[in-house]
Amino acid sequence: MTLADFLESEIETGSFPGGAALVGSGEAVVESAAAGNATVLPQAAALSGETLFDLASLTKPLATGALFAQARLDLGSPPGRFFPEWKATRYDGITLEHLLTHTSGLPAWYPLYARGEGALAYRRTLATIEPVEPPGSRVIYSDLNFLLLGDLLELHYAAALDRAFERLVAGPAGSGARFLPPDPEGTAATERGDATERRMTEELGLSYPHFRAGVVRGEVHDGNAFRRGGVAGNAGLFGTARDVWALARTWLEAGRDGLAEDRTPHLPEARGLSWQGKRGSGSAVAEMSDHAFGHTGFTGTSVWIEPERDRIAVLLTNRVHPEVKPGNFHEVRRRFQAVVCRGGWSRCGS
Numbered sequence: 001m002t003l004a005d006f007l008e009s010e011i012e013t014g015s016f017p018g019g020a021a022l023v024g025s026g027e028a029v030v031e032s033a034a035a036g037n038a039t040v041l042p043q044a045a046a047l048s049g050e051t052l053f054d055l056a057s058l059t060k061p062l063a064t065g066a067l068f069a070q071a072r073l074d075l076g077s078p079p080g081r082f083f084p085e086w087k088a089t090r091y092d093g094i095t096l097e098h099l100l101t102h103t104s105g106l107p108a109w110y111p112l113y114a115r116g117e118g119a120l121a122y123r124r125t126l127a128t129i130e131p132v133e134p135p136g137s138r139v140i141y142s143d144l145n146f147l148l149l150g151d152l153l154e155l156h157y158a159a160a161l162d163r164a165f166e167r168l169v170a171g172p173a174g175s176g177a178r179f180l181p182p183d184p185e186g187t188a189a190t191e192r193g194d195a196t197e198r199r200m201t202e203e204l205g206l207s208y209p210h211f212r213a214g215v216v217r218g219e220v221h222d223g224n225a226f227r228r229g230g231v232a233g234n235a236g237l238f239g240t241a242r243d244v245w246a247l248a249r250t251w252l253e254a255g256r257d258g259l260a261e262d263r264t265p266h267l268p269e270a271r272g273l274s275w276q277g278k279r280g281s282g283s284a285v286a287e288m289s290d291h292a293f294g295h296t297g298f299t300g301t302s303v304w305i306e307p308e309r310d311r312i313a314v315l316l317t318n319r320v321h322p323e324v325k326p327g328n329f330h331e332v333r334r335r336f337q338a339v340v341c342r343g344g345w346s347r348c349g350s
Helices: 003-013 056-071 097-098 120-127 143-157 161-175 195-203 241-251 254-258 330-342
Strands: 016-023 029-039 235-240 292-296 301-306 311-317
Touching: 003 016, 003 029, 003 330, 016 241, 029 241, 056 143, 056 161, 056 235, 056 241, 056 292, 056 301, 056 330, 097 143, 120 143, 143 161, 161 241, 235 241, 241 292, 241 301, 301 330, 311 330
Parallel strands: none
Antiparallel strands: 016 029, 016 311, 292 301, 301 311
């Protein structure tokens, strides 16, 4: 099955309105395809290989993780070393490594904007959120970890995260990935009416009067990133499949000096510094190499890297447009990885 065949099949069954897929090595793109619609509401518009997708949490490793790798900060440092408001007792024992591996114990999600919008308000709110588990005891995948890391990196580089990313990561990699895309019509649409975060906020017993009403297009889907100004450590990056490949190939060299290696062997899920390992991952398949690592994004994105096979697999979709459908999207991601592993790009399982 070709990548185009895969996309057309998934679009036909309703997995997503449109998508782009790519398989490449560290040297070249081997195969790529794009199919379907960038939007279906308010009117249908076809996508192309140049359509920018909201990469969602791929921002974590491709932007924040990459900037952290260059910063060479002490993994054992506590967040309070950088911001006085983070010296509170609630952060005792939490280190930068805990944030990067999602083992800080912080809760999975919180609508920071419900207590004030913008970077300064977020920082104050983050300093009051209580961990729900002791640090290092459990993997709790949390956007809060990377919102903290984004603030820290802006302090370290004395620059906004998007500017540091463009200068130090995207530019050298030859990637067009960016925060704050200039042309909404060049992007794939996401959800209508902030429906998911509206519901999640209500479930926490909180209220917020400024949820978006229409279809989100050209703005980051994630509410915390959007109300921080569109630039955050957890989300906000937009790009094409080729843009993601260009960023990912810099990690092929032995997993970027071990930064992606499993640092949670005592826990059920493998976590590296900003990356997820194959063990315990819902989007991986058995045929992938044991040292594969990758990441997914809520909007329907994923990237997996296999250094041993010199292979990068990228899947970008707008599966949340115009609404989030029930079901586990990891099933779609696994079908994609199976196509990659069974294709002619390399011998999987060898």
